[in-house]
Amino acid sequence: MQNTRLARRAIQEAPTPDLAAGAPLALLTRRPTPDAANEDSRALAAGARALYDALLQANDRPDAALRDQARAFIERWRTEMRTKPCDLPAAPDGLAAWQQANLASTGAAYQAYLASRKAGAPRRYFSSRSHALNFLRAVAPTKLVDGAWLYGLLHDAANPHLNDLILTYVEELGDGDPDKNHVLLYRRLLDSMGIVDWADQPDESYVQGALQLSLAACTDALLPEVIGFNLGYEQLPLHLLITAYELDELGIDPTYFTLHVTVDNAAGGHAQRALRAAVENLPALADREAFWTRVADGYMLSNAGQGTTDAIAAFDRHEALLQVLGGRAGEGSLAHSDYCRIEGRTVNQWLADPAGMGDFVAALERKGWLVPGSDPAQSRFWALLQGEHASMFGVFGDYELQVIYDWIRGNAASDGAPFVRSGPGARAPAPPRAFRHARRAGRGASALSLTTLAEDGSTLDPDLAELREVLGSHDLAEHGAALRRLLGPAMHWGTAGLEATRHVAQMLRAA
Ligand SMILES: [Fe+2]
Structure with a gap:
């Protein structure tokens, strides 16, 4: 079959020349610059x-x-x-x-x-x-x-x-x-x-x-x-x-x-x-x-x-920081009192403009609240988020905290350490333990799980009772429609979807 479009191409994940040479992908990252290619991909998307x-x-x-x-x-x-x-x-x-x-x-x-x-x-x-x-x-x-x-x-x-x-x-x-x-x-x-x-x-x-x-x-x-x-x-x-x-x-x-x-x-x-x-x-x-x-x-x-x-x-760790802070700017712009001022502007004023987050971070750097490449345990900003007197405790989730923590640590974050609280008794950042080792060590420690917590046979999913009723009927067209609906992309991972999937899996094995 002749089809020039089917000419061989390099597979998508084939390394670029730099990667082939073994350079870590992370080192090749840079802040995106708006160019024609970016414009094209934005239009397509x-x-x-x-x-x-x-x-x-x-x-x-x-x-x-x-x-x-x-x-x-x-x-x-x-x-x-x-x-x-x-x-x-x-x-x-x-x-x-x-x-x-x-x-x-x-x-x-x-x-x-x-x-x-x-x-x-x-x-x-x-x-x-x-x-x-x-x-x-x-x-x-x-x-x-x-x-x-x-x-x-x-x-x-x-x-x-x-x-x-x-x-x-x-x-x-x-x-x-x-x-x-x-x-x-x-x-x-x-x-x-x-x-x-x-x-x-x-x-x-x-x-x-x-x-x-x-x-x-x-x-x-x-x-x-x-x-x-x-x-x-x-x-x-x-x-x-x-x-x-x-x-x-x-x-x-x-x-x-x-x-x-x-x-x-x-x-x-x-x-x-x-x-x-x-x-x-x-x-x-x-x-x-x-x-x-x-x-x-x-x-x-x-x-x-x-x-x-x-x-x-x-x-890009700086972009990730701006995205994390910008993501909370809406709520934050109403939450601070007027005496929280950085370079003459109230924190509320800074946060009112999510697009100006880069300027806000730069101001925090100039005032010593955020010091890139430093120890988070000594960071005034980190102390607001974590530790005994953290006035912003709970504002950010674990992912956001990790982004902020790694930004403060800079290149030291390459050890992959999870964030730790600041304040008295705080541990120093420690490289992580491989997941397989942690799992092996935890095995047998406790058999408790969410399944243990759930009452046997109890479910609040209204679709489950409906599914059982439909499958108990003799209307085969309804069986098919109910199973197809529950196996749909939005439904299959819920309780009723999983039960419907078990029925279909059984049918397939028996076919
Ligand atoms: Fe998959």
Whole structure:
């Protein structure tokens, strides 16, 4: 098959020349400057958050107007991604070799990474703990709809050609096990790290999630694209391995990421199923070449928008500080009394203008409230937030505190230490204990969990009783509608959604 657009391209996570030389990604970060490329990416991303929110809200029932918007968003990105080189084989019979070659190069690159770390190289991705937390926040809109691109296939669940893909979707949902549901795992990770305001991000952070939800809303017209998207998404990337390794090292639970290393494996996991689905769904009567071209479009869409390494490289600790302080400016501008003055202006006046946060921080620096590269235990600003007489105690959550703490410490924050309180008896910052070691040490200490706290069999989820009633009836059409609704991207991680998923998982295994 001749298709110049399918010429080989460097895969998205292939290292840039600097990264290939082993330079930590964190060292390459710089403050973004407005330029033409940024303007273009902003224009392409425009409306992504509104579309994401509307599709999630609609769950299984997007109306015609919303589906039109979703389709238009996909077409905008299809056009954009067609301008980029694509490494998918020009014909499906090259897929197996392509997958093996990718796996071999990813494996070799990861081994080289491990060897460099063993030889003393610094972390490649995360310059500090707040850098890692900022990454978890930046990719949250994508991770919180994980698997959604496959949801629309449930309408054709009896089609044997789609079996591999539907099985993949239900496994993304953890087969209804709350400890394995990918979205629920990510929600818990954000909660445990104190990342509360993840939704407050620019359109660029919503592009991938909006594309995934759009594919789900338009699957009846976009089956080849869904198959191609899945093919791209379910391959094992180098960044997943490095992310999991460095999060663990920083004492942050890497389960969400390690789970994807195991479930996406090429021997029998999602990657293998993705490949088989691409081949088995090729049409016998309709135009195969046109179908494959659209599979390639879908594959390219899985690389659209801000990816993992982009989100990591975009971090800048000063920008993160301004974002954290600016995020509280609205409430703060009303909360201070008039005798709190910095350089002649009341704190309320400074905070009334979130865009002027940079000037406020500069003034705080000039007055010695904030000293970059210093010990937070000696910081007047940190003492306002943490410690015995902290007048602003509780204003910021753990994520925000870590950003402020690391900004004060400057380069010393590269040890990854979690923040500590100031005041008498305060500990010095200490490098984190690897998550796997902390978990091993804590094992058996207590069997208490939220499940223990919950009363046996009790639930306040009104959909659960309704689901049980519907499934107890003889109306099979209603069974299907209830299960599809509860397996929707907005619902599947709740109590009723998990129970509905367990029913569907059982049906799939019995099929
Ligand atoms: Fe997943």
